[in-house]
Amino acid sequence: MTFxxxxxxxxxxxxxxxxxxxxxxxxxxxxxIIIPIILPSFTISAICVGISILLLLxxxxxxxxLPVYSFVFLVLITVVIIQGLFRPGxxxxxxxxxxFAMHKEGLLFALTIALRVTxxxxxxxxxVLTTKPSTLVESLVRKGMSPRIGYVIVSVFxxxxxxxxxxxxxxxxxxxxxxxxxxxLLTRIKAFIPLLGPVVLGxxxxxxxxxxxxxxxxxxxxxxxTYLYEEKTFPYSKAIQAALLVLTxxxxxxxxxx
Amino acid sequence: MKKIxxxxxxxxxxxxxxxxxxxxxxxVEEGEFIGIIGKNSSGKSTLCQxxxxxxxxxxxxxxxxxxxxxxLEVRSHTIADISLKVGMVFQNPFxxxxxxxxxxxxxxxxxxxxxxxxREEMRQRIxxxxxxxxxxxxxxxxxxDLSGGQMQRMAIASIIAMKPDILVLDEPTxxxxxxxxxxVFHSIQDLSRQGITVVMAEQKIEKIAQxxxxxxxxxxxxxxxxxxxxKIFSRDDLKDYGVTAPVYTRVCKALGxxxxxxxxxxxxxxxxxLALRGTIK
Numbered sequence: 001m002t003f004x005x006x007x008x009x010x011x012x013x014x015x016x017x018x019x020x021x022x023x024x025x026x027x028x029x030x031x032x033i034i035i036p037i038i039l040p041s042f043t044i045s046a047i048c049v050g051i052s053i054l055l056l057l058x059x060x061x062x063x064x065x066l067p068v069y070s071f072v073f074l075v076l077i078t079v080v081i082i083q084g085l086f087r088p089g090x091x092x093x094x095x096x097x098x099x100f101a102m103h104k105e106g107l108l109f110a111l112t113i114a115l116r117v118t119x120x121x122x123x124x125x126x127x128v129l130t131t132k133p134s135t136l137v138e139s140l141v142r143k144g145m146s147p148r149i150g151y152v153i154v155s156v157f158x159x160x161x162x163x164x165x166x167x168x169x170x171x172x173x174x175x176x177x178x179x180x181x182x183x184x185l186l187t188r189i190k191a192f193i194p195l196l197g198p199v200v201l202g203x204x205x206x207x208x209x210x211x212x213x214x215x216x217x218x219x220x221x222x223x224x225x226t227y228l229y230e231e232k233t234f235p236y237s238k239a240i241q242a243a244l245l246v247l248t249x250x251x252x253x254x255x256x257x258x
Numbered sequence: 259m260k261k262i263x264x265x266x267x268x269x270x271x272x273x274x275x276x277x278x279x280x281x282x283x284x285x286v287e288e289g290e291f292i293g294i295i296g297k298n299s300s301g302k303s304t305l306c307q308x309x310x311x312x313x314x315x316x317x318x319x320x321x322x323x324x325x326x327x328x329x330l331e332v333r334s335h336t337i338a339d340i341s342l343k344v345g346m347v348f349q350n351p352f353x354x355x356x357x358x359x360x361x362x363x364x365x366x367x368x369x370x371x372x373x374x375x376x377r378e379e380m381r382q383r384i385x386x387x388x389x390x391x392x393x394x395x396x397x398x399x400x401x402x403d404l405s406g407g408q409m410q411r412m413a414i415a416s417i418i419a420m421k422p423d424i425l426v427l428d429e430p431t432x433x434x435x436x437x438x439x440x441x442v443f444h445s446i447q448d449l450s451r452q453g454i455t456v457v458m459a460e461q462k463i464e465k466i467a468q469x470x471x472x473x474x475x476x477x478x479x480x481x482x483x484x485x486x487x488x489k490i491f492s493r494d495d496l497k498d499y500g501v502t503a504p505v506y507t508r509v510c511k512a513l514g515x516x517x518x519x520x521x522x523x524x525x526x527x528x529x530x531x532l533a534l535r536g537t538i539k
Contacts, residue, residue, distance in 0.1 A: 155357035209353035217369035221338040228367040
């Protein structure tokens, strides 16, 4: 279970953001990507980031976003440095870093990119951190996605976990027969190779058996599928989706006429 | 009414030389409880899979003869169509977990969702099978966190919930302790009494003798005999087919005690007791 949690980032909290259905969150991601493209101003991007961060705060999942943000910022810092130092069209020198000069144009450009990336990442995190993967996939299947693809996505989370536990069982078995599995890197690599055979072959056999078990449970049935749970709906879903649409149209009009 | 009709069934797995099933013919009546016995690789699993259409649809390979389940010809129907009539439980409970559901309750619902059952009926059936297989207390656990025995019960429950007319089980109690397999056999016998036709491949010979109405003996892909447990286990040539009779039968055979008023040896504890007491008096 712990491994499962580490593979899916979902955080189970009670908040209105969690209650919103996944489809509306998908619309929000689309919205957050499209708006800065339509209106490429610095302020608009900053507002979008602001809204996303407010939503993440409201969902009480801000702590979980920190590792993701820190990874993204690590990448963005290199963008800022390279653009600031070497972007063609750099004119105004702000300050010197050793033999190199940091320029205003490149820096501003890099900041816009950074803001856009942060914006997209934040919007995605709202979806990923507040929605169970299985709920998301089920909503997509209801909307017409193939149940086979849905099954593959959801089962990956559990089956990888199962494979890991098989692997540790095999590793224990080999260790109990006197194999060195700890110590220097080379020893570890040597210990890893004989693991691959049983794990890979075992998984292939399991996959065959699992496919048969799915078949006899009507996985390929042509009957219309039903669902154990009622679709999760949020009373204001339609209103939110409509509002997002209106704002997008408004943004396009703004861009065209002003 | 004939529920299962097998006529001259021959089957060869792809990439193999020898036939896995050699000219098998038999018929099963509605509500019978059939046991399939035979040593390892005698064709038990293949025969089970031929009844649900995994042979030939899943494996392909060379196929001859005819299998009719509830009037449906297996060869010309998809596994999905056949799965509405015939349910199958496999040997390994771990690979029967779909891996796409978070709880036992949802796991059992998987097949019901696929066949498009209304939600109300789904819940009712799930509650029913949870109780029947005695796994109510773990219904909110993750399927992978169950013990082997609980997983096996869940696998059986998932199939029973689909209410097939014919239930095929391939060593369904391999992970269960003696008390657990006794309970599972009991539940399956209940289903059989309700009119469901049961076909079960099993190594636990005493259980087969106790619960089955007829026993099908396979050897090397061929059908050796298909008769009542008493007649099958009274055969003198059982050893040649790699099968041992139930311990009660062996004792009575050694003592030369047959069932009263018939020419067969007893196969269950009760019958053996009766027969032996009869001779003591």
